[in-house]
Amino acid sequence: MVSVGRIEPQAMHFAEPLPLTSGKQLNDYTLVYETYGTLNAARDNAVLVCHALNASHHVAGVSPQGDTGWWDNLVGPGKPLDTNRFFVIGINNPGSCFGSTGPTHVNPDPAANGRVYGADFPVVTVEDWVDAQARLIERLGIARLAAVLGGSLGGMQALAWTLRYPERVAHCVAVATAPKLSAQNIAFNEVARRAIVTDPDFHGGHYTEAGTIPKRGLRVARMIGHITYLSDDSMEAKFGRATRSESPVDGARHNYSTQDIEFQVESYLRYQGDKFSEYFDANTYLLITRALDYFDPAHGHDGDLSAAFAIARACRFLVVSFTTDWRFAPQRSREIVKALVDNRAEVSYAEIDAPHGHDAFLLEDPRYHSVMRAYFERVAQGLATRDERRAAPSRPAVPSGDGAPYSAREGSSS
Amino acid sequence: MVSVGRIEPQAMHFAEPLPLTSGKQLNDYTLVYETYGTLNAARDNAVLVCHALNASHHVAGVSPQGDTGWWDNLVGPGKPLDTNRFFVIGINNPGSCFGSTGPTHVNPDPAANGRVYGADFPVVTVEDWVDAQARLIERLGIARLAAVLGGSLGGMQALAWTLRYPERVAHCVAVATAPKLSAQNIAFNEVARRAIVTDPDFHGGHYTEAGTIPKRGLRVARMIGHITYLSDDSMEAKFGRATRSESPVDGARHNYSTQDIEFQVESYLRYQGDKFSEYFDANTYLLITRALDYFDPAHGHDGDLSAAFAIARACRFLVVSFTTDWRFAPQRSREIVKALVDNRAEVSYAEIDAPHGHDAFLLEDPRYHSVMRAYFERVAQGLATRDERRAAPSRPAVPSGDGAPYSAREGSSS
Numbered sequence: 001m002v003s004v005g006r007i008e009p010q011a012m013h014f015a016e017p018l019p020l021t022s023g024k025q026l027n028d029y030t031l032v033y034e035t036y037g038t039l040n041a042a043r044d045n046a047v048l049v050c051h052a053l054n055a056s057h058h059v060a061g062v063s064p065q066g067d068t069g070w071w072d073n074l075v076g077p078g079k080p081l082d083t084n085r086f087f088v089i090g091i092n093n094p095g096s097c098f099g100s101t102g103p104t105h106v107n108p109d110p111a112a113n114g115r116v117y118g119a120d121f122p123v124v125t126v127e128d129w130v131d132a133q134a135r136l137i138e139r140l141g142i143a144r145l146a147a148v149l150g151g152s153l154g155g156m157q158a159l160a161w162t163l164r165y166p167e168r169v170a171h172c173v174a175v176a177t178a179p180k181l182s183a184q185n186i187a188f189n190e191v192a193r194r195a196i197v198t199d200p201d202f203h204g205g206h207y208t209e210a211g212t213i214p215k216r217g218l219r220v221a222r223m224i225g226h227i228t229y230l231s232d233d234s235m236e237a238k239f240g241r242a243t244r245s246e247s248p249v250d251g252a253r254h255n256y257s258t259q260d261i262e263f264q265v266e267s268y269l270r271y272q273g274d275k276f277s278e279y280f281d282a283n284t285y286l287l288i289t290r291a292l293d294y295f296d297p298a299h300g301h302d303g304d305l306s307a308a309f310a311i312a313r314a315c316r317f318l319v320v321s322f323t324t325d326w327r328f329a330p331q332r333s334r335e336i337v338k339a340l341v342d343n344r345a346e347v348s349y350a351e352i353d354a355p356h357g358h359d360a361f362l363l364e365d366p367r368y369h370s371v372m373r374a375y376f377e378r379v380a381q382g383l384a385t386r387d388e389r390r391a392a393p394s395r396p397a398v399p400s401g402d403g404a405p406y407s408a409r410e411g412s413s414s
Numbered sequence: 415m416v417s418v419g420r421i422e423p424q425a426m427h428f429a430e431p432l433p434l435t436s437g438k439q440l441n442d443y444t445l446v447y448e449t450y451g452t453l454n455a456a457r458d459n460a461v462l463v464c465h466a467l468n469a470s471h472h473v474a475g476v477s478p479q480g481d482t483g484w485w486d487n488l489v490g491p492g493k494p495l496d497t498n499r500f501f502v503i504g505i506n507n508p509g510s511c512f513g514s515t516g517p518t519h520v521n522p523d524p525a526a527n528g529r530v531y532g533a534d535f536p537v538v539t540v541e542d543w544v545d546a547q548a549r550l551i552e553r554l555g556i557a558r559l560a561a562v563l564g565g566s567l568g569g570m571q572a573l574a575w576t577l578r579y580p581e582r583v584a585h586c587v588a589v590a591t592a593p594k595l596s597a598q599n600i601a602f603n604e605v606a607r608r609a610i611v612t613d614p615d616f617h618g619g620h621y622t623e624a625g626t627i628p629k630r631g632l633r634v635a636r637m638i639g640h641i642t643y644l645s646d647d648s649m650e651a652k653f654g655r656a657t658r659s660e661s662p663v664d665g666a667r668h669n670y671s672t673q674d675i676e677f678q679v680e681s682y683l684r685y686q687g688d689k690f691s692e693y694f695d696a697n698t699y700l701l702i703t704r705a706l707d708y709f710d711p712a713h714g715h716d717g718d719l720s721a722a723f724a725i726a727r728a729c730r731f732l733v734v735s736f737t738t739d740w741r742f743a744p745q746r747s748r749e750i751v752k753a754l755v756d757n758r759a760e761v762s763y764a765e766i767d768a769p770h771g772h773d774a775f776l777l778e779d780p781r782y783h784s785v786m787r788a789y790f791e792r793v794a795q796g797l798a799t800r801d802e803r804r805a806a807p808s809r810p811a812v813p814s815g816d817g818a819p820y821s822a823r824e825g826s827s828s
Contacts, residue, residue, distance in 0.1 A: 023670075122670075123670040123671065181655070182649070182650055183646075183649040183650050183655065184641060184646045186655070186679050186680065187637075187683055190637070190677075190679070190680040190683055190684075191634060191637040191683065193672070194633065194687070198633070205673070219612070220605060220612070223604070223608060224605055224638065230598075232596060232598045235597040235598045235601065236597050236598070239597040241595070241597065241600070254436075256436035256437075256704075256708075258533070258619075258697070258700035258704050259611050259618075259700070262707065263707065265597045265600050266601075266604040269605065270608070283672070290671075290672050290676075293676065293677065294668060294670075
């Protein structure tokens with residue numbers, strides 16, 4: 001399978017203010033996006049891909065800087081989300097540090113005197129992002145998405161599309177996600193935020209003006225996050241208790257140091273933290289973890305998730321979870337499936353027996369990818385202007401009960 | 415049941431150097447300890463209690479400062495570890511910040527010119543602590559402990575006693591512990607250490623000289639630790655997504671802030687972190703987490719834990735785990751039990767169905783405490799000079815297969 005190749009990001013400017021959940025608004029903003037494949041004549045083969053915490057519009061192909069897209073193994077010609085069939089859109093959310101208007105950009109408010117937003121960038125929610133995405137989709141002349149797709153925080157956006165614009169999305173593919181964060185999820189986010197906010201280089205979020213970068217806090221935040229992305233078993237398999245080969249002196253196993261690296265897993269985490277602190281923006285980290293915290297579509301329905309999804313019952317869903325994901329465990333996906341089944345919505349559910357924890361949604365697991373491929377075959381079959389030759393099912397589609405809820409389970413959970 | 419009452423800590427000075435695993439040694443040190451109950455004429459009713467990361471010699475009763483001991487619910491007259499029968503010793507390990515010689519004490523090395531150790535305090539291991547404890551026990555005139563007991567890191571010390579001094583300990587009670595840290599365990603320790611070490615107030619560990627305290631790092635370290643001590647479910651039950659009652663303005667659910675507290679769990683964690691940073695020493699935190707990292711008795715036996723425990727086969731063991739403990743999950747305790755069974759050592763195993771995660775070992779769960787009570791009844795029955803009236807079993811002891819391995823399971827794990 002080949003890549004979509006070299007991709008140039010595009011930018012779309014919006015002069016009309018975007019009202020936000022918080023009551024504030026975002027004025028005069030730009031969204032950066034990429035597209036792969038071709039929008040068909042009926043304009044009904046568009047698939048929107050929503051990104052998670054540490055990602056961007058650059059979903060597939062190779063960027064001008066030479067970086068491969070974060071979901072390149074899934075999106076491309078002949079890949080599970082086949083760009084020969086679909087017009088795929090990767091979009092960067094407002095508040096990000098990867099191109100769309102965010103805290104590192106100049107605050108257009110005259111009172112800001114040309115300074116960057118920093119901590120003054122307004123708090124954005126999953127719903128705000130979906131509203132911003134909907135405007136871009138509308139401008140592209142797409143009345144209805146063939147599908148909206150996302151993993152983790154991206155999966156929350158995919159779900160929110162079906163709640164805010166149910167008539168504008170045919171299929172929702174929500175991978176490794178949850179209907180809301182647990183107390184433990186929020187707790188991990190909060191520790192990461194405290195590490196950043198209490199870094200003396202943070203300066204209340206106005207570090208750009210101060211000429212500093214709160215790298216210490218970003219490093220610790222990334223290290224914490226990274227632990228929650230991996231399963232206990234995969235960390236054990238990858239590192240175990242292996243020590244740094246250069247560590248032991250005089251044939252001893254350890255250097256007996258409290259500050260130096262002794263174990264490989266420490267070296268790995270420090271490297272991940274260092275790398276992250278070089279490119280990620282601290283205010284963006286705060287904003288995105290807060291968007292995760294706030295997401296709770298059931299809240300407006302007295303905590304009843306089934307009531308929340310009543311509006312989305314005409315959409316069709318694929319929900320995917322991974323057995324070793326302890327950040328958003330399969331149980332969290334089953335809550336979503338239950339709410340959809342309660343509404344007699346058409347839902348397929350796959351619980352993939354994969355060892356990689358939460359990160360599995362980004363990896364090329366054959367069972368996972370075959371579920372995704374089968375589902376997008378089904379989405380393609382629903383297109384009004386489908387190419388009959390291509391649409392002939394070369395692989396079995398995920399079986400469906402003709403509109404009745406269907407739950408497919410891939411692999412097993414013990 | 416009553417408490418052991420007001421307790422005065424005692425101190426014992428050691429002039430002879432303590433050789434350490436690292437190859438260094440500890441000169442001229444003091445150990446602080448407390449005792450509860452009375453040493454009998456045969457001097458065979460002593461039980462040593464080993465402490466975990468954030469604890470001390472103050473196991474039971476009320477300190478001169480008015481603090482209740484950390485295991486007061488377990489240790490006292492008529493309690494599961496009954497001080498009417500046993501002479502219980504709580505001991506503070508070297509490297510601690512609670513009284514025994516540690517990084518906050520003056521370095522006796524003349525080259526240090528009367529400065530505190532700080533980062534120059536030598537790295538200590540679980541085995542070093544056990545050696546220090548053994549000297550104190552010897553000085554108390556106790557040739558053999560009726561039992562050594564500990565939870566978490568304390569459980570590792572209890573296990574290490576049976577490996578280093580098998581002839582000097584009759585019973586070992588190891589609660590909520592593991593035979594070594596996993597990669598994930600080490601990873602969490604490392605993030606906490608990085609938060610401390612990269613705090614600008616840390617000054618390479620010589621913050622006392624600099625007149626600072628790395629409170630930011632200590633706060634983050636404690637917050638991370640705290641998450642791993644609680645189960646996901648118990649955090650959910652305790653906090654869920656509850657917001658601070660004073661948080662919402664104008665009837666809104668949230669303040670929409672990236673830096674202020676929105677959720678109760680954030681408030682709780684910040685409070686725990688703040689409190690901890692007021693009394694705990696940063697170098698001690700590094701030393702104790704490193705002792706956790708280094709503990710690996712199987713390492714000297716090519717990773718074969720059964721081979722490691724061959725020397726301890728004459729000791730008798732109670733191993734206890736808790737179903738929702740994800741820091742040291744039941745599987746980790748079962749590894750210990752298997753190694754003991756492989757050696758035909760006498761071992762009882764209880765897996766307690768408790769919701770509180772790792773912290774359960776400190777709590778007063780009726781099933782947990784009944785297992786502990788029954789086991790210590792059995793220990794009492796083995797004393798040479800037992801009081802026949804008291805030793806008559808008023809409660810059923812944990813059954814034993816007359817020296818054959820026995821595994822008791824309390825509650826169920828799914």
